[in-house]
Amino acid sequence: MSKTPPTPAHKFPREHYLNATYGIRSWLLTTDHKRIALLYLASVTFFFFIGGLFATMIRIHLLTPGGALVTPETYNKLFTMHGVAMIFFFLIPSIPAVLGNFLIPLMIGAKDLAFPKINLLSWYIYVIGGSFVLYSFSTGGLDTGWTFYTPLSSVYSNSAVTPAVIGIFINGFSSILTGLNFIVTIHTMRAPGMTWFRLPLFVWAHYATSLVMILGTPVVAITLLLAGLERMFHLGFFNPAMGGDPILFQHLFWFYSHPAVYIMILPSMGVISEIIPTFARKPIFGYSFIAGSSIAIAVIGFLVWAHHMFVTGESTYAALTFSFLSYLVAIPSAVKVFNWTSTLYKGSISWDTPMIYALGFIGLFLIGGLTGLFLACLGLDIHIHDTYFVVAHFHYIMVGGAVMGYVGALHFWWPKITGRLYPELLSRLAAVILFVGFNLTFFPQFILGYMGMPRRYHTYPPEFQVLNVLSTAGASVLALGYLLPMIYLVWSMRYGKVAGPNPWPATGLEWKTDSPPPTENFHVTPEVTWEPYDYKNRPDLGLGAPPLAPAHGDD
Amino acid sequence: MHRTGELYGQFQTLEQQKESATLGMWVFLVTEVLFFGGLFMAYTINRHAFSTAFGAGSNTLDIRLGGFNTVVLIMSSLTMAMAVWSAQVGKKKLVSLFLIATLGLGTVFLGVKVIEYKQKFDHHLVPGHGFDMRYRTQNPAPTDDPREIATEKEELDKAFAADPYINAHGQLYFSLYFGMTGLHALHMIVGAGLLVWLIKGSFSGRFTPQYNTPVEIVGLYWHFVDIVWIYLFPLLYLIDRHR
Numbered sequence: 001m002s003k004t005p006p007t008p009a010h011k012f013p014r015e016h017y018l019n020a021t022y023g024i025r026s027w028l029l030t031t032d033h034k035r036i037a038l039l040y041l042a043s044v045t046f047f048f049f050i051g052g053l054f055a056t057m058i059r060i061h062l063l064t065p066g067g068a069l070v071t072p073e074t075y076n077k078l079f080t081m082h083g084v085a086m087i088f089f090f091l092i093p094s095i096p097a098v099l100g101n102f103l104i105p106l107m108i109g110a111k112d113l114a115f116p117k118i119n120l121l122s123w124y125i126y127v128i129g130g131s132f133v134l135y136s137f138s139t140g141g142l143d144t145g146w147t148f149y150t151p152l153s154s155v156y157s158n159s160a161v162t163p164a165v166i167g168i169f170i171n172g173f174s175s176i177l178t179g180l181n182f183i184v185t186i187h188t189m190r191a192p193g194m195t196w197f198r199l200p201l202f203v204w205a206h207y208a209t210s211l212v213m214i215l216g217t218p219v220v221a222i223t224l225l226l227a228g229l230e231r232m233f234h235l236g237f238f239n240p241a242m243g244g245d246p247i248l249f250q251h252l253f254w255f256y257s258h259p260a261v262y263i264m265i266l267p268s269m270g271v272i273s274e275i276i277p278t279f280a281r282k283p284i285f286g287y288s289f290i291a292g293s294s295i296a297i298a299v300i301g302f303l304v305w306a307h308h309m310f311v312t313g314e315s316t317y318a319a320l321t322f323s324f325l326s327y328l329v330a331i332p333s334a335v336k337v338f339n340w341t342s343t344l345y346k347g348s349i350s351w352d353t354p355m356i357y358a359l360g361f362i363g364l365f366l367i368g369g370l371t372g373l374f375l376a377c378l379g380l381d382i383h384i385h386d387t388y389f390v391v392a393h394f395h396y397i398m399v400g401g402a403v404m405g406y407v408g409a410l411h412f413w414w415p416k417i418t419g420r421l422y423p424e425l426l427s428r429l430a431a432v433i434l435f436v437g438f439n440l441t442f443f444p445q446f447i448l449g450y451m452g453m454p455r456r457y458h459t460y461p462p463e464f465q466v467l468n469v470l471s472t473a474g475a476s477v478l479a480l481g482y483l484l485p486m487i488y489l490v491w492s493m494r495y496g497k498v499a500g501p502n503p504w505p506a507t508g509l510e511w512k513t514d515s516p517p518p519t520e521n522f523h524v525t526p527e528v529t530w531e532p533y534d535y536k537n538r539p540d541l542g543l544g545a546p547p548l549a550p551a552h553g554d555d
Numbered sequence: 556m557h558r559t560g561e562l563y564g565q566f567q568t569l570e571q572q573k574e575s576a577t578l579g580m581w582v583f584l585v586t587e588v589l590f591f592g593g594l595f596m597a598y599t600i601n602r603h604a605f606s607t608a609f610g611a612g613s614n615t616l617d618i619r620l621g622g623f624n625t626v627v628l629i630m631s632s633l634t635m636a637m638a639v640w641s642a643q644v645g646k647k648k649l650v651s652l653f654l655i656a657t658l659g660l661g662t663v664f665l666g667v668k669v670i671e672y673k674q675k676f677d678h679h680l681v682p683g684h685g686f687d688m689r690y691r692t693q694n695p696a697p698t699d700d701p702r703e704i705a706t707e708k709e710e711l712d713k714a715f716a717a718d719p720y721i722n723a724h725g726q727l728y729f730s731l732y733f734g735m736t737g738l739h740a741l742h743m744i745v746g747a748g749l750l751v752w753l754i755k756g757s758f759s760g761r762f763t764p765q766y767n768t769p770v771e772i773v774g775l776y777w778h779f780v781d782i783v784w785i786y787l788f789p790l791l792y793l794i795d796r797h798r
Contacts, residue, residue: 112565114575180582188575189565218586222593226734235682235730236723237597243724248600252593525567 109191
């Protein structure tokens with residue numbers, strides 16, 4: 001921020017969406033997308049705590065080779081419930097339902113989403129689904145792995161599978177309705193002048209995410225419903241003892257659950273595409289390629305699911321095809337990384353907190369993505385399949401990628417959501433702690449996996465202990481990295497400095513309105529006359545004249 | 556968001572509102588295609604693996620009731636389309652009439668479905684411990700046509716010779732039968748609820764040439780549910796009738 005001229009102190013707006021109405025009813029019956037976003041923020045944070053609690057217990061248990069904390073059966077339940085809480089109830093709704101909900105109407109200049117009541121309905125569906133899952137957790141737990149493979153889940157498991165499956169089935173409709181709402185909103189609710197290629201890349205990313213949500217989620221819904229019916233009424237769809245086919249379950253399950261990875265990572269990529277140009281003070285490099293690569297990831301992402309099944313019985317030709325298609329996804333992902341890097345080139349970079357998260361994302365996503373290629377390789381996958389290498393790989397994508405993006409986004413748009421700034425120095429420190437803690441937790445797991453430590457085991461040979469202790473130590477640092485923002489973000493809601501409409505400054509439409517915005521988002525319907533991320537031609541941002549090109553002869 | 560007349564506050568114009576509602580319904584129908592798609596996939600795989608059991612299971616269905624229901628549903632699509640048309644040209648009485656006709660035909664379909672389900676229970680063709688493909692031929696009801704029972708017995712004997720595990724594989728067929736027709740019936744019940752809501756609106760003259768979006772998008776939904784049946788009927792009733 002040092003390069004921007006000092007701005008006059010801002011006044012907090014007198015009327016905004018937070019004080020428009022009062023009382024518990026005004027929240028529980030609201031149709032305001034901004035308030036629903038906050039309802040989601042509270043509920044996904046709750047599930048993040050639950051999932052985090054299980055993760056903590058897993059890491060404490062693995063401190064010693066014999067297992068320090070729980071019985072083997074309980075260990076199975078811990079990693080299953082960690083996965084279910086984190087994937088279905090935190091990662092999938094996190095950025096779309098919290099920040100997408102809050103920002104998409106603001107970014108495209110609309111008063112609300114196209115279907116505000118359906119938006120509220122989807123939150124209630126989430127809560128009902130979540131209640132079923134919590135019921136399962138507290139009455140016997142769940143030990144099938146988050147993948148619910150049959151016939152373990154449908155016949156043999158003695159844990160509370162049925163309520164969990166019902167909960168996830170119900171929760172799926174929350175995701176479907178959110179995706180439907182976003183697609184329709186982006187098509188029909190754009191303000192005058194907001195053409196498709198003026199949309200922020202965050203919106204493009206959410207469009208791609210919504211496509212995955214509406215096309216994938218129904219399939220996993222029906223699949224889990226069938227598995228649940230099989231368990232309740234002894235049907236035989238996926239039970240080999242009755243002629244059914246467990247491989248069919250795996251195909252149907254991964255047809256959703258691989259694209260679900262893109263539900264988690266695409267919105268995060270959208271966040272990074274907003275943060276990078278803002279703090280490099282430069283137009284984003286290759287706008288249309290980044291937008292197109294989001295759609296490409298969504299489309300190709302649907303064609304790679306069987307790479308989860310290389311060792312569970314599929315023909316070599318199918319495996320070869322899915323291996324090749326899995327490599328293809330790397331291309332649009334790499335397009336994004338290269339474009340972000342090119343945006344940074346000769347940018348006027350400032351190290352604000354969201355930027356630290358964004359740069360952290362690029363590094364961690366790079367590692368997570370490249371190790372994904374190792375796993376897509378047929379021969380290598382035989383060696384590292386179901387080891388900690390896989391665990392480390394997907395945590396680099398989901399925690400290093402998706403969660404870094406989510407926390408970065410919370411910091412970037414927190415002034416818009418609450419109207420106040422958080423303490424800058426502390427938040428930078430927290431970002432660094434989070435980055436260090438994350439790497440310390442998960443990098444040793446790559447080595448563990450490569451050396452042969454299988455995932456989902458409650459015990460390991462003594463020679464792996466050093467790396468496991470490192471990982472557990474990292475997890476404690478990581479926990480501190482998550483707790484700090486939770487404390488100072490809440491603190492800032494009351495005591496933070498007043499942010500003003502556009503504290504960074506950034507070019508998006510959402511920064512043109514008050515912070516926090518009024519209930520109807522804009523006092524007058526905005527008309528868009530500028531190109532996206534046009535930091536060079538926006539004197540209203542107060543950035544001053546663009547710096548002269550350096551006098552090197554080499555560019 | 557406040558509502559002025561039929562225009563909800565988040566929209567600028569009625570056209571925008573209609574475009575959003577229609578697009579929303581189309582997107583929803585896409586999700587429905589994939590929702591049913593999982594079942595169709597399971598059907599395809601198992602039909603390929605256990606064609607004898609699926610053929611034998613299919614032959615136990617009553618093609619007359621199924622055929623009758625197919626006609627009923629196609630008729631209901633016609634009356635639904637007429638209701639949409641009536642709303643578009645502003646014939647308010649016809650809207651109510653055609654909506655009631657659609658609801659009536661939908662109810663007839665569901666009633667026939669109940670009769671069919673009852674038969675399957677009576678014949679021990681519900682997956683579970685009592686399941687037995689031969690139950691009907693071994694315990695014919697006095698009202699059953701002896702010749703029909705004899706043909707069925709002959710066919711079943713052949714099927715048992717070809718697939719000794721037919722009672723296990725037949726359960727897969729009937730699981731899919733109840734799963735697919737049950738899910739379809741659930742959609743019909745939701746559709747019937749929507750029709751009741753529309754009929755209530757049409758009595759108060761809510762639907763005009765300017766504003767008839769609800770009729771139109773419920774129409775889309777109703778046609779979709781009919782189309783699902785158009786696929787279900789041959790897959791469940793007709794696959795082994797060529798002999």
